[in-house]
Amino acid sequence: MTPSSRxxxxxxxxxxxxxxxxxxxxxxxxxxxxxxxxxGIIVETEAYDRSDPASHSVxxxxxxNASMFGPPGHAYVYRSYGIxxxxxxxxxxxxxxxxRALEPRHGLETMAARRGLSDPRRLCxxxxxxxxxxxxxxxxxxxxxxxxxxxxAAPETAPAWITDRRIGISRAVExxxxxxxxxxxxxxxxxxxxxxxxxxxxxx
DNA sequence: CTACCGATCGCCT
DNA sequence: GGCGATCGGTAGC
Numbered sequence: 001m002t003p004s005s006r007x008x009x010x011x012x013x014x015x016x017x018x019x020x021x022x023x024x025x026x027x028x029x030x031x032x033x034x035x036x037x038x039x040g041i042i043v044e045t046e047a048y049d050r051s052d053p054a055s056h057s058v059x060x061x062x063x064x065n066a067s068m069f070g071p072p073g074h075a076y077v078y079r080s081y082g083i084x085x086x087x088x089x090x091x092x093x094x095x096x097x098x099x100r101a102l103e104p105r106h107g108l109e110t111m112a113a114r115r116g117l118s119d120p121r122r123l124c125x126x127x128x129x130x131x132x133x134x135x136x137x138x139x140x141x142x143x144x145x146x147x148x149x150x151x152x153a154a155p156e157t158a159p160a161w162i163t164d165r166r167i168g169i170s171r172a173v174e175x176x177x178x179x180x181x182x183x184x185x186x187x188x189x190x191x192x193x194x195x196x197x198x199x200x201x202x203x204x
Numbered sequence: 205c206t207a208c209c210g211a212t213c214g215c216c217t
Numbered sequence: 218g219g220c221g222a223t224c225g226g227t228a229g230c
Contacts, residue, residue: 118225
């Protein structure tokens, strides 16, 4: 069975997020994320926290990042480069997990229509691309993740993951807080030379 | 496959 | 005024 076709476990509860963002980011690999029924399997995440020079929260609350200082288990949505939306899942205060890529599983035709005539292999391969495919926007900033439009469920068994350096940042570039589903073909970028195997949270 | 560029705006120095 | 937690297009190897 491929990692993306394994049966789903229970919905994620708010307590799942009240942990350090790096732990949550690893635990999210293999989870099923849908927005209004459209989505797929999380295959790439990044963690950002309160004392992290690369994080939006490093200088404290602003209007943009207010959700990062709100309750765990809610969304933080921000505009990237003035054009794209990016979706984060809030963890401990001032920390969050950026969802960077999904393996599309639900609503492929809807995603393709929202994304235009682009390469079907890149429907959700990048934080901006997946927000376009799932129609995530600022209207969802601050919303709870355990109620519509969101649906988030754990896999029955946690898959193996890989840790790597984060992408597209200039500070704290060596912090290994990018998490990848091993072997996934739906990543925004392949693993770098700095990638190293992670440990399963639920070994057999 | 990698490299560069422009678009475009909130937040920072 | 500068710089991004990015993307799609184009150019080149």
